[in-house]
Amino acid sequence: GYGDLRTITTALTAPVARAARTATATAPAEGGGPHEAALRLLRELIAAETGLDPAELAEDAPFERLGIDSLMIAKLNRELDRHFDALSKTLFFEYATLGELVGYFAEHHAAELTGGTPAAAPVTPTAEGTAPRPPRAPRRTARAAIVEPAEPAGDAADDTDAIAVIGLAGRYPAADDLDELWTTLAEGRDAITEIPAERWDSRRWYDPDPAAPGLAHTRWGGFLRDVDRFDPLFFGISPRQAELMDPQERLFLQNAWHVLEDAGYRRSDLADRPVGVYVGVMYGEYQFHGALDALRGGRPLTGSSFATIANRVSHALDLSGPSMALDTMCSSSLTAIHLACESLRRGESELAIAGGVNVSVHPYKFAFLSQGRFLSSDGRCRAFGVGGDGYVPGEGVGAVLLKPYRKALADGDRIHGLILGSAVNHGARTNGYSVPNPRAQQRAITTALEQAGVAPQDIGYVEAHGTGTALGDPIELTGLTHAYRSAEAAPGTWPIGSVKSNIGHLESAAGIAGLTKVLLQFRHRTLVPSLHSAELNPNIDFERSPFRVQRELSAWPDGDRPRRAGLSSFGAGGANAHLVLEESPNPDPVTDVPAGEQRTGEPVLFLLSARDEERLRAYAESAARFVTTERVPLADLCFTTQVGREPLDARLAVAVTDGAELVAALRRFADGGPA
Incomplete structure (x- = not known):
């Protein structure tokens, strides 16, 4: 009948099936071979589940x-588990047609299909035709280049395409800065909370029934603090204009400023230079409030294009390189970083700010995601x-400042880490x-590994996409296993984890959150625990997998090669990205x-500046916390405040030879007194 799925499906597949049967009738008989046995079994099982006629199931019909x-x-x-041992739970995602799946079983399970003894070797799903090529001869690594003479012979120190991360900044759930984020990660904290009342009344929009129309069946997420706080005049923006700006635009602009500060660059250092801006973003909920305001008779808020997020940064900081926002869904920010790296390698940009932003300001998104x-x-x-039935939305904003490694080394930039290789692609047609x-x-x-000149055995950790779904995680592990299988590693060789277990899935900002976690692990030489995995997903055979979940805090010890990591980010629409x-x-x-x-032999000058005295006193309080906790040379810290910060209207200078004296002066000023 009209609209009946099974009738339509049978009609669509029948012509192909008849052609297949005709071809089979004229082909040499295969007897009871593994191919025929696999085809017969799979047709019976699929027909029983779908209600279709087994004879109508053509081998080349997509699942x-x-x-x-x-x-x-x-x-x-x-x-299938009743017939075969140790099967992957992702076979129907790896193979698109019945014929492809039949080929897999005929090749790898012939003994079971023909009544013989099952193979004793563990079953590893194969991805036909996609075995990794041997990596090209490794380029000289960045670490090797460092120990070369100042003027090495030939191009020994100049033959790497690596991109240096010279600035890093971000805000994440329960973490206003990266020190707080590291505390969250190292202590194994879960930063997920109920939806804050200042966002919306979650009780009004909640129903535990996922099928309830227009409502959300969850009230949980990872949220930024003070998402509405912004100093527009600092950036030359009027308060009224700031009110009309998407909070994501404001947040990324603030974060771009902070990433320059982290790198020790002033705005004047980059003015009118080809500095690119690449930002990943996927939700534009702020304009919903404008539409509602208009319906209520008020003055509507302006909608905003995603492009304004990147363009605003380029305008405010006077940057003349490429400026773009992109939406590949959950892989947006990692794709933005990949494109920034490509722009740097082409010489199109001298430096690039790249990252992502994601904020939830309207209940529509939660209702929409619940519906799906x-x-x-x-x-x-x-x-x-075990037990993962979906993801938890999270908020965040993060960015890196990127520069070609050779140039960063020559300029004496502080380097957080290197991007050795990156790649993006799409999954094409799937089931x-x-x-x-x-x-x-x-x-x-x-x-990405080939571009980096790195073999799987050179990787020490993988920050996975890891959304926490029953089948999404096994599919990801299958892809990873195939990519790393050339190393023939023992079970549990590579630790993996997911920052989403701490702060939720930051959607368009997920990639920059994962990159930040990896760079912090490099800095602290420590692997942090991935949460909520005490009992592992039964759809993943971790006993035979070369990967193991990093479930505790542990040292990442020095080895005979630099610490290296892989980082994945996958979009729901099929857009994939990976960094080495x-x-x-x-x-x-x-x-x-x-x-x-600490003490210094000579007096050193510590400088602070802000737009006004109120902000300067708040800045002094945060500076006091930093000086109290961070194990960095006091003299170096003071030097950075002198040359790596923008001179603003309100200023503070403290000359000290003793760190405790500096902390006391900063706190005294923060409390309203003189320095």
Whole structure:
């Protein structure tokens, strides 16, 4: 009948099936071989689940056209487990047609199909035709370049395409800066909370039934503090104009300023230079409030294009390089970083600010995601853990300042880490629009490794996409396993984790959050725990997997090669991105005690400036906390305040020889007294 899915599916597949049967009738008989046995079994199982006629199931008909969904796949996996040992739960995602899946079983399970003894070797799903090529001869690494003579012969120190991260800044749930983020990660904290009342009344928009129309079945998320605070006059923006700006635009502009400060650059240092700005963003909810305001008879808020987020930074900081926002959904910020690296390698940009931003300011998104059954029901992101039924939305803003490694080294820039290789691609057609393609994920990872000149065995950690879904995580592990299989590693060789277990899935800002976590692990030489995985996802065979979930805080010890990591970010629409990272070849000096407990032989001058006295006193309080806790040389810190900060109207100068004296002066000033 009209509109009946099974009738339509049968009609669509029947011509192909008849052609297949005709071809089979004239082909040489295969008897009871593994191919025929696999075809017969799979047709019977799929027909029983879909209600279709087994004879109408053509080998070249895509599973998507057969109406097979994730629930059916789970049932089919259980049936297949009755016939075969140690099967991957992602086979229906790895193979797009019945014929492809038949080929897999005929090749890898011939003994079971023909009544022989099952193979004793563990079963590893294959991605036909996608085995990684051997990495090209490794370029001289950044660390090796550092120890070369000042003027090395030939191009020994100049033959790397690595991109240096020379600035890093961000704000994340329960973390107003990266020191607070590191505390969250190192202490294994979960920063997820109920939706703050100042965002919207979550009770009004909540229903525990996921099918309730227009409502959300969860009230949990990761949220930024003070998301509405902004100093427009600092950037030459009127208060009225600032009110009309999307909070994401304001936040990324602030963060771009902070990333320049972290790198020790002033606005005048970059004025009218080809500095690119690349920002990943995917939700524009602020304009919903404008529409509602207009309906109520008020003055409507202006809607904003995503492009204004990047363009505002370029305008405010006087940067003349490429300026663009991009939306590849959850891989947006990592894709932005990839494009920034490519621009630097082409010489199109001298430096680039790249990152992402994501803020939830309207209940519509939670209702929409609930309708699609994307959200975790209990507010926990169980990356690689049992019981994951969705993700937890999180907010964040983060950015890096990038420069070609050779130039950063020559300029004496502080380097947080190196991007050795990056790659992006798309999953093409799969068994459903939002169904990941593990083969495409594998290709992105392999391409990034090849560009980096790094073999899988040179990687010490993988920051996974890890959204905490029952099938998404196994699919990701399948792609990773295929990409790393050339190393023939033992089970549990590579630790993996996901920052989403701490702060939620930051959607368009997920990639920059993962990059920040990896760079902080490099800095502290420590691997942090991935949460909510005490009991592992049963759809992943971790006993045979070369990967293991990093479930505790542990040292990342020195080895015979630099610390390196892989970083994945995958969009729901199939856009994949992967980076290969290496620790800084000249990490920051770490002192035995914090700067606040050090003495200098000669007096040193510590400078602060802000737009007005109120902000200067607040700045002094945060500076006092930094001096008290950070183990950096006091003299170096003072030097940075002199040359690496923008001179603003309100200023403070303190000459000291003792860190404790500096802390006391800063706190005295912060409390309203003289320095």
